[in-house]
Amino acid sequence: MYKLTVAALILSFTLPSASAELTFIQKPILSKSDSGWNVSFEMSAETDVEVAIVDTATDAIICHLAAGKLGAKAPPPLTVGSLHQVLKWDGRDDYRTAVQNTSNLDVRVRAGMSAKIDKIAGGDPYAFFSRDMRGGNHNIWTIAGIEGKPDGSVYLYGSSNQMGVYTVRKYDFEGNYIKTVFPFPSGMAASKVSGWGVNTKADGTYAPKVARGWGWPIYTSTPINLMGGFGPQPLLLHNRDTSKLTISAVTNFDLFSFNTDGSIDPNSSNQFSGGITVSPRLIASNNTYNKNIAGPLFISYTPDSQSFYMSGVCSTGSAFWREGQIWKVNATTRVPQVWFSLTSNYTTNIGAGGNYGYTALHGTAVDDSHHVFVCNRIANQILVLDSNANILKTISVLYPDAVTFDKSTGALYVASRNGYQGVPGTVKLMKFNNWRTDTSPAFTLKLCDVNMSLLSRDRVYIL
Helix, strand or coil: CCCCCCCEEEEEEECCCHHHCCCEEEEEEEEEECCEEEEEEEECCCCEEEEEEEECCCCEEEEEEEEEECCCCCCCCCCCCCCEEEEEECCECCCCCECCCCCCEEEEEEECCEEEEEEEECCCCCCCCCCCCCCHHHCCCEEEEEEECCCCCEEEEEECCCCCCCEEEEECCCCCEEEEEECCCCCCCHHHHHHHCEEECCCCCEEECCEEECCEEECCCCCCCCCCCCCCCCEEECCCCCCEEEEECCCCCEEEEEECCCCCCCCHHHHEEEECCCCCCCCCCCCCCCCCEECCCEEEECCCCCEEEEECCEECCCCCCCEEEEEEEECCCCCEEEEEEEEEEECCCCCCCCCCCCCCEEEEEECCCCCEEEEECCCCEEEEECCCCCEEEEEECCCEEEEEECCCCCCEEEEEECCECCECEEEEEEEECCCCCCCCCCEEEEEEEECCCCCCCCCCCCC
16 A cells, blocks of 8 residues: 655745835726726735635635736736736636626735745655654655765755655755755756756746656656665765765666756766776676665775775675675776675675665775774674774674764764664664774764664665
């Protein structure tokens, strides 16, 4: 059973105050002419107006004739740049049916009203998830990537339910919502968004071209919204270009890029930069569920940004991509090499259950001295490796999922995660003030419970 979840905005409408001194220079008049009906009125100042033909006997609205703010950007049929308005009415109601009884008709003009959000009923539309959504078992909320840029802005990629649509939202570093980057913002020139796929209308305006993905509508046929059923999902990966965002496609791990303002290159060939790896290439060999590809994908760059470590994801059908390894990938050529391997030769998806969500090694992080921190889920510990993949130290952590190193303080942050559908678990955040000496975290913070995790790329994201 499919269930639609809607967050409702409750608006409060405010009438103009007496101090605003907004008046009608000419009161609204409805008059009959040979060619139809004329409506005329004039305001004392630029303001929002709503014009309607009403039946004075029943107070019923016959036709919504116009609405908008008078002035330089007044929408049609209002006259641009004028406080005096003359509108034509063809005698038809909102259903385009000719009005037969016109004896009680008059014009109503509401002026000076404004609207503001009073409260939100249901899930917050600026968040990806709320307990008020109550979406049932087809509302699979997921975050599929986070990207921090040097200016302090944070881009979050995710969906509020399994039926899409995936979206990219921009926040400041404190988590305050700034804007939605995808679906792309309105008001951009068609040339800046045509690469997403748009329908251009006769008047030169455009609208998103609706495509279909696994039976539900999506806003584009690019990889940003394409996933297979219950997963896996596409991912937002780090892009060293401060003006670009990059998505890794579901089945072939092709890298698809667009601009941080929501615009995109109109040439589709310029949107892609090949697979995440070549020679050999990580790619699914069967259907969109990627049954031969297991686990989440983690990437961390070396201090010089010339290479990146790749972990978490693995292929059950390839010796090179087998589980329990970390690959070092040349950032320019994308050629990978096995950099670290656990001593046991893991050939199955450890701890994944039925959702392919966990593997032996998960997230990595690198400090400026090229110490590599690795989440080892087999031994429940953080491995500290040198630049030659030698183990320098281990730190006990239960269910380590993601790790990051704070270069400004030297602190190590570790996120732990366990649980999936039918097996509840938790997500926790731990801080180690000094990884060289600490044997236990300075604090542990429980973030949330996990009682449903179906998408095989699910993971924790920490900046």
